[in-house]
Amino acid sequence: MKRKTVFWLALFAVLAALGAGTYLLRGVAGRRAVVSVDGEPMRTVDLTAAAVPYEFTVETDYGRNTVRVSQGRIAVVDADCPNRDCVKQGTISDGAIPIVCLPHHLVIQIED
Amino acid sequence: MALLTAVELTIWVLEGQIPPPIPVPGVKLGLASVVTLAAMAVLGRREAGCILLLRVILGCLFAGSFSAIIFSLAGGVLSWAVMASLIGLFPEKLLWVVSVFGAIGHNAGQLLAAVAVTKTPGLFWYGPALLTSAIVTGAFTGLGAMYLVRALRKYRERRGF
Ligand SMILES: [Zn+2]
Numbered sequence: 001m002k003r004k005t006v007f008w009l010a011l012f013a014v015l016a017a018l019g020a021g022t023y024l025l026r027g028v029a030g031r032r033a034v035v036s037v038d039g040e041p042m043r044t045v046d047l048t049a050a051a052v053p054y055e056f057t058v059e060t061d062y063g064r065n066t067v068r069v070s071q072g073r074i075a076v077v078d079a080d081c082p083n084r085d086c087v088k089q090g091t092i093s094d095g096a097i098p099i100v101c102l103p104h105h106l107v108i109q110i111e112d
Numbered sequence: 113m114a115l116l117t118a119v120e121l122t123i124w125v126l127e128g129q130i131p132p133p134i135p136v137p138g139v140k141l142g143l144a145s146v147v148t149l150a151a152m153a154v155l156g157r158r159e160a161g162c163i164l165l166l167r168v169i170l171g172c173l174f175a176g177s178f179s180a181i182i183f184s185l186a187g188g189v190l191s192w193a194v195m196a197s198l199i200g201l202f203p204e205k206l207l208w209v210v211s212v213f214g215a216i217g218h219n220a221g222q223l224l225a226a227v228a229v230t231k232t233p234g235l236f237w238y239g240p241a242l243l244t245s246a247i248v249t250g251a252f253t254g255l256g257a258m259y260l261v262r263a264l265r266k267y268r269e270r271r272g273f
Contacts, residue, residue, distance in 0.1 A: 008209045012247045019244030026237060039231035097238065100226060102183060107232045 027096035030110035033074045035067060038105045047072050047110070062104040074108060076101065145218065146253045148188075149195060149211055150260035153204065154268070157196040164188050183225050190221030207261065211254025215246040 033045045037060050045067075053070035055077065065086060066078035075091040076099055086101035092110060099108040144167060152160035168184045194217035198210045219242040227235045 004206060008206065008212075012212055012251065016244045016247040019240035019242075019247070022240035023244065036230075036232060039233075097241065098235065100230065100235070102226060102229050105230050107230050107235065109232075109234060 023096055027094045028112070029072060029094045030112045032112075033069070033108055033110045035106065035108050037062070037107075039107075045069050045074065047074065058104075058106065060104065060106075062106070065101055065104060065106055067108070074110065075099070076108070079104070145191060145211070145214060146256040146260055148192065149207065149214065149254065149257035150264060152195060152199055153207060153257070153261045154264045157199070161192055161196070164192055182229070183222060186221040186225035187218040188221075190224075191215065191218035193217065204258070204261070207258050208251055208254030211257055212247055212250035215250025215253065216243060219243070219246040 031046065031048050033047055034041050035043045035045065035058055037058065042058055042060075043056070047069065048071075050069045050071050053068060055066055055068045058065045058067060063080045065076050065081075068075050068077045073091045073093045076086040076089070079086050079101060081101055081103040083103065086099055086104075086106070089099050092099055092108070095110045095112070098110075100106070148160050148164050151163050165188075168181065168188055191214045195210050195214035198213055199207075202210050220239075223235065223239060223242055227233055
């Protein structure tokens with residue numbers, strides 16, 4: 001019984017460490033952000049050329065998302081989706097985690 | 113069972129108010145799954161499935177969007193299926209292991225749903241991060257479920273049913 005507990009603890013610890021390692025490796029800052037809807041790139045943003053922050057709106061049949069770009073960072077600041085998870089997600093500045101708005105099929109990923 | 117559904121729903125609604133530990137859609141503490149797993153251990157697989165479905169449907173009346181239902185179902189059903197097929201294979205002391213596998217199933221289901229909805233296979237890159245978060249949250253919710261199982265057993269004994 002004890003040995004089984006140790007076995008599972010060790011296995012999960014290794015898996016969790018591997019997952020965290022991959023996450024950290026991908027978490028490097030990128031130069032551009034790609035906004036896509038249904039997997040189709042709608043707009044590519046140069047994050048190194050945003051000394052003055054600006055906003056733009058992505059409007060599709062699914063709905064509307066207002067995106068704010070500042071130096072090295074990008075965020076959805078307003079959206080008419082029901083849960084507004086994309087807005088709650090806040091600002092991203094690296095490729096570790098994308099911004100996703102599921103109701104609008106929208107993804108914002110930072111790439112190098 | 114109605115009591116458990118109510119508890120799970122309340123937790124789920126409350127949980128929606130807490131910001132997720134990692135800002136990925138779907139990465140929540142998964143406290144509601146404590147109830148699903150405990151119900152499975154004490155009442156049975158089918159009862160736990162009913163509680164889960166009720167929670168998803170009622171929960172979406174509050175959240176109010178179709179894509180939220182699909183997303184919630186994808187995680188919930190896969191997690192339920194994984195736990196239902198494993199729960200017989202592990203002794204009760206290792207219930208937390210079942211919980212971890214359930215959490216991995218939950219995140220995998222949500223990731224699949226997210227990739228399908230957004231048609232962005234690149235999201236699979238976030239699989240490893242979701243794996244780590246599933247292991248951590250699954251272990252904690254598993255411990256929670258083990259406590260709840262003990263409490264439910266005592267409650268049943270006292271009530272004599
Ligand atoms: Zn949104």
